[in-house]
Amino acid sequence: MSHLYLGLISGTSADGIDAALVEFPDGTSARGLQLRAARVHPWPAALRERLVALGQGGELTSLDELGRLDVQVAQQFADAALSLLDDAGISPRQVAAIGSHGQTLRHRPHGDAPFTMQVGDGSVIAERTGIATVADFRRRDVAAGGHGAPLVPAFHAALLHSPDEDRAVLNLGGIGNYTLLPRVGTVRGFDTGPANALLDAWCLRHTGEAFDAGGAFAARGRIDDALLARLLDDPWFALPPPKSTGREQFHLDWVRTRLHGGESPADVQATLLELSAVTIARALGAHQPGTARVIACGGGVRNPQLLARIAAHLPHARIGSTDAHGLDPDFVEAMAFAWLARETLAQRPGNLPAVTGARGPRVLGVAHPA
DSSP states (O other), X not given: OOOEEEEEEOOTXXXXXXXXXXXXXXXXXXXXXXXXEEEEEOOOHHHHHHHHHHHTTOOOSOHXXXXXXXXXXXXHHHHHHHHHHHHHTOOXXXXXXXXXXXXXXXXXXXXXXXXXXXXXXXXXXXXXXXXXXXXXXXXXXXHTTSOOOOOTHHHHHHHHOXXXXXXXXXXXXXXXXXXXXXXXXXXXXXXXEESSHHHHHHHHHHHSOSSOGGGHHHHTSOOOHHHHHHHHTOGGGGOOSSOOOOTTTSSHHHHHTTOOSOOOHHHHHHHHHHHHHHHHHHHHHHHOTTOOEEEEESGGGGOHHHHHHHHHHOTTSEEEEGGGGTOOTTSHHHHHHHHHXXXXXXXXXXXXXXXXXXXXXXXXXXXXXX
């Protein structure tokens, strides 16, 4: 059996499909893995626009549209995998399996019929690539009473736990989330709220740029304390873990209802950045105040303004990137879904019940043979 696995994910921001080809060592341990190749595959503009609109609570026009989107997203994921393998000079026959997260359209883990919905049919990916594909990772955890998210903490724990210090892994994607790795004790994890999602959306609306490169737009503004207070007043921030969220909760209409009118766009950007930093810092202070090291990954690592504000609110923790631990911060989540595919095919659980709230460990995902 090949030790090469390929992970695919498009996150909350839907800013591209991250693809990572990972080589795992023999045995069950993930330590010693190597990232063989990685790339970001762009979405077609019209498809991305529709996915973003649906992720923010937009309504599907019909079941036919849902069916088409399921296939169209899968086709793009398959193309991302094949393009990566072509770049790397690797034959699909050398890859044991693909782990595909899909694209989230809805995440509703509460209520009398909790569900989470990711599109990107694994059968289409397997057929188009000729590689066994594991998809639909989140729904089994939700069926077991969990949130189905976050799922990456098990991967973080396998690679970044230390017996010498309390650590936290901070993913700065569209939504922020923590994996708490105490020296001794239970691994925990949860979403903190928006990280880049609101920053990207506000920046696109007011500058035409898809993201705030280097935090320059936010740096031109001043924090509006009154607006920040109104944003922080949302009851979601006070919920205890397990907790998860997405673009359906935090979107530009959510921001708009808290504006008084006349605010400078740059000031709003600076305030949204501060919202991310404050909620991230408060969450760590509430749930692991003795954290010595915060290890960050995700697109927000490239925003020095965001990292500086997080550091200002966490003066007693050392903040750095997963780069220092041999993990490319842009592809940690894609690597995690390669690992999850490996765990699924070995019939090992991929969730952490203390993180998701599920009734117990579960083997995740649905396998589609090549």
